Amino acid sequence: MKTDTLIELLARSAGPAPRAVALRRLAPAAGLGFVVSALLALTLIGPIPESMYGTPVPWIKLAYAGALAAAAGWLAARLARPISRLAAPRALVLSVLIAMALLGLVAWLSASRADRMTALLGSSWLSCPWNVLALSLPGLGAALWAVRGLAPTRPRAAGFAAGMFAGALGALGYALACQEGSAAFVAVWYTLGIGLTGGLGALLGPRVLRW
Amino acid sequence: MSHADPCAIGGKQNQRLGAFEAPACNRNACPDEMAADAVHDDFESGLKPLWMRAQAGDSAAYAQALHRIAQRLRGYFRRRMHSLPDDVEDLVQETLLALHLQRGTYDPTLPVSAWVLAIARHKLVDLWRRRGRRDDLHDALDEVDETMLAAAPGDGSAQRDLARLLSTLPEAQRQAILLTKVEGLSVAEASSRTGASESAIKVQVHRGLKRLALLVKMEGAS
Numbered sequence: 001m002k003t004d005t006l007i008e009l010l011a012r013s014a015g016p017a018p019r020a021v022a023l024r025r026l027a028p029a030a031g032l033g034f035v036v037s038a039l040l041a042l043t044l045i046g047p048i049p050e051s052m053y054g055t056p057v058p059w060i061k062l063a064y065a066g067a068l069a070a071a072a073g074w075l076a077a078r079l080a081r082p083i084s085r086l087a088a089p090r091a092l093v094l095s096v097l098i099a100m101a102l103l104g105l106v107a108w109l110s111a112s113r114a115d116r117m118t119a120l121l122g123s124s125w126l127s128c129p130w131n132v133l134a135l136s137l138p139g140l141g142a143a144l145w146a147v148r149g150l151a152p153t154r155p156r157a158a159g160f161a162a163g164m165f166a167g168a169l170g171a172l173g174y175a176l177a178c179q180e181g182s183a184a185f186v187a188v189w190y191t192l193g194i195g196l197t198g199g200l201g202a203l204l205g206p207r208v209l210r211w
Numbered sequence: 212m213s214h215a216d217p218c219a220i221g222g223k224q225n226q227r228l229g230a231f232e233a234p235a236c237n238r239n240a241c242p243d244e245m246a247a248d249a250v251h252d253d254f255e256s257g258l259k260p261l262w263m264r265a266q267a268g269d270s271a272a273y274a275q276a277l278h279r280i281a282q283r284l285r286g287y288f289r290r291r292m293h294s295l296p297d298d299v300e301d302l303v304q305e306t307l308l309a310l311h312l313q314r315g316t317y318d319p320t321l322p323v324s325a326w327v328l329a330i331a332r333h334k335l336v337d338l339w340r341r342r343g344r345r346d347d348l349h350d351a352l353d354e355v356d357e358t359m360l361a362a363a364p365g366d367g368s369a370q371r372d373l374a375r376l377l378s379t380l381p382e383a384q385r386q387a388i389l390l391t392k393v394e395g396l397s398v399a400e401a402s403s404r405t406g407a408s409e410s411a412i413k414v415q416v417h418r419g420l421k422r423l424a425l426l427v428k429m430e431g432a433s
Contacts, residue, residue, distance in 0.1 A: 001304070001372055001373035001374050003281050003300060003303055003304055003307070004278070005373075006304050006307060006308070006373060007274055007277040007278055007281060007307065008274060009388075009392045009393060010273075010277065010307065010308070010311045010392070011265075011270045011271075011273040011274035011277060012270060012274075012391075012392050012393075012395050013270065013391050013392065013395060013396075013397060013398070014265075014268075014270050014273050014311070015268050015270075015398075016266065016267055016268035017265075017266040017267075017268075017314040017315050017317070018314075018315035019315065020315075021315035021316060022316070080316065081316040081317075081318060082313070082316060082326055082329035082330050082333065083318070083321055083325050083326050083329045084318060084321070085318075085320075085321075150313065150316055151309070151313040151316045151330065151333075153329050153330070153332070153333045210337070211309070211313075
């Protein structure tokens with residue numbers, strides 16, 4: 001076929017370009033990632049006692065994971081385009097991470113010396129990052145699928161952003177089942193779990209984000 | 212650790228955009244680049260209004276824009292594929308198809324030519340990887356010059372026959388593409404002709420084109 005024929009074929013009744021393509025693909029991935037993670041966490045680990053919702057404990061986790069999911073989702077949406085400006089979403093992701101790190105540091109310093117170890121390690125520091133990673137896997141699949149359907153030209157970075165996005169969504173679900181009370185715990189082990197998911201995304205990116 | 216990766220990537224991207232927007236060298240020292248830069252400016256300023264109209268649904272402007280882009284792509288690929296001259300036109304068509312399928316990812320605040328170049332570069336890297344030609348890949352990417360999308364003539368014939376590929380699509384997708392793209396019916400007309408709903412027609416056209424892009428790619432790999 002001649003290229004001119006192909007062009008006529010594409011142009012004829014092409015209609016307006018689709019809008020908000022990244023949002024339309026990432027939003028369902030976010031919904032799926034969160035719902036599956038929440039369902040798995042609630043059924044496999046069990047919900048936290050209802051009285052805890054009267055304290056800031058679960059809300060800090062939910063706010064952190066939610067803010068990070070939004071920021072990383074924005075970054076992933078930008079990286080899903082062939083060219084894009086990355087400064088603003090990148091700064092937002094960093095701000096969320098730094099804000100949580102500061103909050104964790106303050107909580108850790110304000111604990112008495114004897115309690116610091118418990119504040120940092122809780123009773124589940126060994127399992128928390130792996131739980132977050134495991135709960136994030138369905139969301140990671142959905143997020144990579146969403147980005148793959150767009151046009152990422154930097155697959156490793158796009159995979160990393162999709163992984164952070166999925167990791168934050170997994171953590172959002174895990175927060176409904178995690179009984180740890182210290183912000184220091186969240187700042188370290190949640191972040192590590194989300195980072196592991198990001199790393200997995202970066203590993204998978206060059207392999208699966210082909211188009 | 213978590214943020215170092217995207218930072219580095221962003222820097223690379225800026226450099227890439229910069230190479231396309233502004234000449235990196237002294238104008239007196241390299242007249243060729245200067246001329247090419249002027250050509251590039253013409254290209255972007257001529258393409259942008261057409262492209263914006265095309266994005267809004269003007270198919271005549273879209274066809275015109277794609278013709279201009281095809282000409283530039285031909286030059287771009289030809290200069291980077293000395294060892295594979297027969298594949299140039301195939302890659303031009305593959306890139307045009309990708310541009311069409313992904314035109315929703317164009318951000319109107321950025322230059323169209325940079326967006327086109329990013330996709331063309333991606334397709335070229337993809338081709339080298341499929342062919343396992345790593346040396347050529349380095350040659351093609353290390354050289355950052357402003358002549359990247361300089362025009363080149365060509366009769367526009369591809370080795371691969373898209374019409375034949377079209378015949379391998381599932382019936383519903385082929386029919387939807389033939390009716391709306393080749394016969395030029397509107398989606399509503401195609402819908403009443405086939406009895407399928409309008410959204411079904413749109414979905415079939417989109418899936419068909421996607422599948423076509425995949426077929427084109429697989430043929431290129433074999």
